[in-house]
Amino acid sequence: MQKNQLRFVFTKRLGIIVGILLILLTIVILKFFFLQVIQHNYFQQKATNNSIKLIPIAPARGLILDRHNKILAENKLVYNLELDPTIKHDFEAIQKHLKSIAPIEDADVAQYRKITKENYYSSTVPIKSNLSQREVASFLARQYLMENITLVARLERFYPFNEYGSHVVGYINRINKEDIKELQRKKKFSLYKGTDHIGKTGVEQMFQDSIHGAPGFKKIEVDAKGRVIRTIEVQDPKHGDNLQLTIDIDLQKIAVEAFQGEKGALIAMDPNNGEILAYVSQPDFNPNLFVNGIDHKNWGRLNNDKSKPMLDRVIRGIYPPGSTLKPFIALAALENNLRKPPYTIFDPGYFTMPNGSKTFRDWKREGHGEVDLIKAIAVSCDTFFYGLGLELGIVKMNNTLRAFGFGEQTGVDMLNEKKGLLADEEWKKNNRGKRWFAGETVITAIGQGYTQVTPIQLAHATAKIAVANKYKTPHLRLNKSSPLQEYDVMSDMPRHDDLMQFIKKGMEDVTAPGGTAAFLANNHYKIAAKTGTAQVFGLKGGEYIEEDLPDHLKDHALLIAYAPANKPQLAIAIVVEHGGNGGSTAGPIAKKVFDYYLQKSQ
Amino acid sequence: MIINNLKNLGSKIDQTIFACLMVILVVGLVTLYSADHSQTNEFISQVANITLGLIGLFVMSNTKPKIIFTYTPFIFIAGLILLIWVKFFGLESNGAQRWIDIGILKFQPSELMKLAIPLTLAWFYQNNENNITVQSHVIASIILGIPFYLILTQPDLGTALMISFSAFAIIFSAGLARKFIISSSLLLLISSPFLWHSLEKYQQSRILNLLDPFQDALGAGYQTIQSLIALGSGGLIGKGWMNSTQTQLNFLPEATTDFIFAVYSEEFGFIGVLAILSVYIIFLLRLSFMTSRMQDTFSRLATLGLIVSIFSGVLVNLGMISGLLPIVGAPLPFFSYGGTSMVVSLVSIGIIMSLYSHKSLIAN
Numbered sequence: 001m002q003k004n005q006l007r008f009v010f011t012k013r014l015g016i017i018v019g020i021l022l023i024l025l026t027i028v029i030l031k032f033f034f035l036q037v038i039q040h041n042y043f044q045q046k047a048t049n050n051s052i053k054l055i056p057i058a059p060a061r062g063l064i065l066d067r068h069n070k071i072l073a074e075n076k077l078v079y080n081l082e083l084d085p086t087i088k089h090d091f092e093a094i095q096k097h098l099k100s101i102a103p104i105e106d107a108d109v110a111q112y113r114k115i116t117k118e119n120y121y122s123s124t125v126p127i128k129s130n131l132s133q134r135e136v137a138s139f140l141a142r143q144y145l146m147e148n149i150t151l152v153a154r155l156e157r158f159y160p161f162n163e164y165g166s167h168v169v170g171y172i173n174r175i176n177k178e179d180i181k182e183l184q185r186k187k188k189f190s191l192y193k194g195t196d197h198i199g200k201t202g203v204e205q206m207f208q209d210s211i212h213g214a215p216g217f218k219k220i221e222v223d224a225k226g227r228v229i230r231t232i233e234v235q236d237p238k239h240g241d242n243l244q245l246t247i248d249i250d251l252q253k254i255a256v257e258a259f260q261g262e263k264g265a266l267i268a269m270d271p272n273n274g275e276i277l278a279y280v281s282q283p284d285f286n287p288n289l290f291v292n293g294i295d296h297k298n299w300g301r302l303n304n305d306k307s308k309p310m311l312d313r314v315i316r317g318i319y320p321p322g323s324t325l326k327p328f329i330a331l332a333a334l335e336n337n338l339r340k341p342p343y344t345i346f347d348p349g350y351f352t353m354p355n356g357s358k359t360f361r362d363w364k365r366e367g368h369g370e371v372d373l374i375k376a377i378a379v380s381c382d383t384f385f386y387g388l389g390l391e392l393g394i395v396k397m398n399n400t401l402r403a404f405g406f407g408e409q410t411g412v413d414m415l416n417e418k419k420g421l422l423a424d425e426e427w428k429k430n431n432r433g434k435r436w437f438a439g440e441t442v443i444t445a446i447g448q449g450y451t452q453v454t455p456i457q458l459a460h461a462t463a464k465i466a467v468a469n470k471y472k473t474p475h476l477r478l479n480k481s482s483p484l485q486e487y488d489v490m491s492d493m494p495r496h497d498d499l500m501q502f503i504k505k506g507m508e509d510v511t512a513p514g515g516t517a518a519f520l521a522n523n524h525y526k527i528a529a530k531t532g533t534a535q536v537f538g539l540k541g542g543e544y545i546e547e548d549l550p551d552h553l554k555d556h557a558l559l560i561a562y563a564p565a566n567k568p569q570l571a572i573a574i575v576v577e578h579g580g581n582g583g584s585t586a587g588p589i590a591k592k593v594f595d596y597y598l599q600k601s602q
Numbered sequence: 603m604i605i606n607n608l609k610n611l612g613s614k615i616d617q618t619i620f621a622c623l624m625v626i627l628v629v630g631l632v633t634l635y636s637a638d639h640s641q642t643n644e645f646i647s648q649v650a651n652i653t654l655g656l657i658g659l660f661v662m663s664n665t666k667p668k669i670i671f672t673y674t675p676f677i678f679i680a681g682l683i684l685l686i687w688v689k690f691f692g693l694e695s696n697g698a699q700r701w702i703d704i705g706i707l708k709f710q711p712s713e714l715m716k717l718a719i720p721l722t723l724a725w726f727y728q729n730n731e732n733n734i735t736v737q738s739h740v741i742a743s744i745i746l747g748i749p750f751y752l753i754l755t756q757p758d759l760g761t762a763l764m765i766s767f768s769a770f771a772i773i774f775s776a777g778l779a780r781k782f783i784i785s786s787s788l789l790l791l792i793s794s795p796f797l798w799h800s801l802e803k804y805q806q807s808r809i810l811n812l813l814d815p816f817q818d819a820l821g822a823g824y825q826t827i828q829s830l831i832a833l834g835s836g837g838l839i840g841k842g843w844m845n846s847t848q849t850q851l852n853f854l855p856e857a858t859t860d861f862i863f864a865v866y867s868e869e870f871g872f873i874g875v876l877a878i879l880s881v882y883i884i885f886l887l888r889l890s891f892m893t894s895r896m897q898d899t900f901s902r903l904a905t906l907g908l909i910v911s912i913f914s915g916v917l918v919n920l921g922m923i924s925g926l927l928p929i930v931g932a933p934l935p936f937f938s939y940g941g942t943s944m945v946v947s948l949v950s951i952g953i954i955m956s957l958y959s960h961k962s963l964i965a966n
Contacts, residue, residue: 006899009775010776010899011894013775014893014902014906017906018886021886021909021917022883025882025917028920028921028924028926029875031921031926032867032872032875032920033872035830035833035834035924036836036837036871037838040834043830044837046835047832047848050847050848221851223853
């Protein structure tokens with residue numbers, strides 16, 4: 001290539017190169033225009049999000065008190081060592097490091113892993129909770145060595161009465177993924193910013209919203225390393241409301257202890273206003289185990305226990321009512337103009353179907369002789385009710401039972417209450433695909449057959465007998481300062497007091513000489529009651545000899561009662577699972593509860 | 603007499619170029635003042651860098667092209683030795699060995715190559731100007747290849763690319779045949795997968811990030827995102843001097859060096875960007891005009907190489923902060939904080955002024 005040619009090529013190619021540079025510069029300018037003018041708002045928002053942070057301030061959870069202001073659930077100040085779950089940690093190194101300061105067990109590490117895997121966390125997560133003062137001091141002195149571990153003061157839920165209130169008070173636990181879904185569905189998740197715990201059972205769950213409160217926030221400006229430059233705005237949280245229960249924790253303790261380890265449930269309520277004073281489901285558990293996520297060992301123990309300590313039998317235990325149903329069947333008879341005293345029947349110890357197809361035995365083999373409605377309740381005469389049931393028919397019986405609240409939720413302020421069951425022809429056709437037999441109507445009248453009730457339904461219905469028309473919905477939240485309208489709903493059961501008198505008399509005679517719970521008689525007050533024994537094991541022609549049967553096949557013992565009979569102050573329902581005869585097992589429990597409550601209030 | 607001498611000294615200075623330079627330097631300093639949060643006070647040391655660079659500019663503009671031509675091979679060899687030195691004894695920072703510490707100042711030999719490569723290639727073609735063949739282009743490529751490899755493996759992809767841009771521009775303008783241009787482009791395309799694998803992991807992730815920086819917002823995409831936020835939030839008129847939240851709150855990395863123009867964009871907006879880039883464009887056009895008036899091969903090719911070296915630096919830097927290019931680590935010439943880059947850039951301008959104002963030099 002020659003010199004001149006070279007110069008020519010150069011000039012041309014210089015033009016090309018400068019042209020390319022200018023085009024590229026134009027592209028860059030266009031890109032700047034796009035970013036700075038067209039997309040300005042988008043990036044403006046990004047810049048704000050970069051530097052302005054909202055830090056939620058969690059509200060303090062409200063206390064739960066009993067009716068006499070005894071604390072059932074409180075917040076205890078604890079010091080935890082916590083880790084940031086967004087960072088990977090070398091647990092062995094941490095354990096080694098803290099060995100002489102605040103030893104961390106393998107179980108603590110497992111628990112930390114479980115929480116960070118399954119639960120929601122708004123900030124740091126404890127690796128060791130509830131440090132002693134010595135541990136706190138020791139950690140503070142050497143804190144600079146462990147910059148990833150922070151000492152955090154937290155308000156931790158504490159249930160001072162441990163097992164005693166377990167089912168009614170319930171417990172809180174860390175928020176898990178299902179809780180988040182549920183909160184998002186209810187559009188309440190934003191209220192849980194900064195909160196790690198949520199009520200899982202009992203009133204902790206039922207009144208979660210009001211006990212929890214609403215978070216506040218702190219608006220801060222931060223730099224790229226997250227350091228706070230300044231606080232722009234602070235809004236204080238709305239702390240949770242305290243919750244006062246109708247429960248009398250002292251009465252509750254008496255009732256729990258009266259069970260002496262038996263399984264079952266007890267409800268004691270003031271029939272005049274529907275306030276529940278004792279709410280016992282046995283066996284129980286210690287709610288404090290759950291507060292920071294229950295550990296594997298305890299959870300396995302509670303969950304695999306055949307006696308189901310986690311089951312709230314008061315509202316979710318389903319039992320055949322046995323003879324405790326008889327007073328209500330008796331009222332059904334009276335309302336249908338049947339068996340009104342002094343009408344009597346003769347009980348030979350059995351009842352035979354009119355067509356002679358089947359014979360039903362009375363619990364007393366030799367029979368009760370001449371029996372009117374009052375005596376039939378007092379001695380729990382099966383024969384009287386067999387014939388009555390057949391004559392009334394299942395529809396009329398169920399109508400009256402429904403008016404007493406059976407087969408429906410009572411509306412007590414607890415979640416997931418069971419409805420029980422009032423079976424009839426249609427139910428059997430739909431659920432068993434079979435025809436209804438007249439014999440099934442007969443045994444329904446003595447509380448066997450398909451009928452199923454919950455302990456709270458029994459207490460509810462008993463209270464209705466005790467106070468007739470003045471009845472209010474059973475409830476757990478004490479209606480003290482602000483009147484709670486929802487409890488003032490009167491039941492739609494205008495019963496004739498004159499008919500109710502016969503039922504009451506029958507129940508009073510249960511504790512009179514000759515009655516099935518005569519031993520409940522005492523000099524201080526009169527108890528009206530009805531015992532029941534609910535068959536668990538179908539006896540096919542064989543004899544029932546209690547002592548010979550293994551525990552889990554023994555009958556359930558039931559008792560409903562109210563006292564004082566003339567001016568009822570307390571109505572109770574008791575189920576003792578596999579307790580055998582109703583009067584002998586459930587009776588003493590009732591006696592202790594009545595004694596404590598009625599004698600204390602006098 | 604002294605005044606006369608000073609006048610003479612200034613006579614080699616091109617006024618348009620000098621005016622553009624002063625605008626860019628002053629705006630750069632003003633922006634640096636806002637961006638600088640370091641304890642070392644980069645503002646003061648940048649003033650020193652500029653002073654040193656301007657002295658270099660004056661000296662070079664008054665140096666006869668003949669002398670520059672003569673010393674060119676020595677500059678190249680010195681640069682190569684320094685690059686090898688840095689490979690073994692260099693200071694490491696941010697995972698790259700780029701620095702030499704000679705007591706009072708730290709020095710980046712790769713920046714020197716931005717000056718040495720154009721001069722050396724121009725020198726080479728000048729010496730063979732009557733017989734430029736394919737062989738010449740191969741030798742020119744080798745001259746580029748050695749420092750390119752040393753810089754690439756520092757690793758400093760940005761500088762390696764910029765020196766190769768300027769070298770290619772020289773080889774291209776020295777009359778490389780069209781068929782070679784096409785075939786070598788094809789070769790590059792075919793070898794690109796292998797080049798990809800020769801890149802460091804962090805370099806690969808930076809390139810991938812370009813496609814979607816928000817995918818890895820806290821990792822490799824972080825710098826790009828923060829830079830885009832700075833630009834975008836600046837808007838049309840900017841947030842005002844010293845009011846860049848991205849910078850004041852330290853979200854923007856390397857705010858005084860590679861990302862200083864993002865600070866400027868955030869504080870002065872698109873209007874400010876347009877104004878300063880206009881100055882850069884005038885600067886480019888004036889330099890191109892000067893090149894076209896030059897008489898000899900050495901001057902033309904060296905000047906063209908230096909222009910491409912400087913402006914590919916501008917393009918790579920702006921492309922990087924606006925998300926058009928991956929983060930490769932390239933300062934904005936005359937604007938970013940950094941001693942070697944500033945001095946080398948200003949000296950380059952001094953050389954161009956010398957080559958332009960002395961016109962017919964090699965002729966003797």
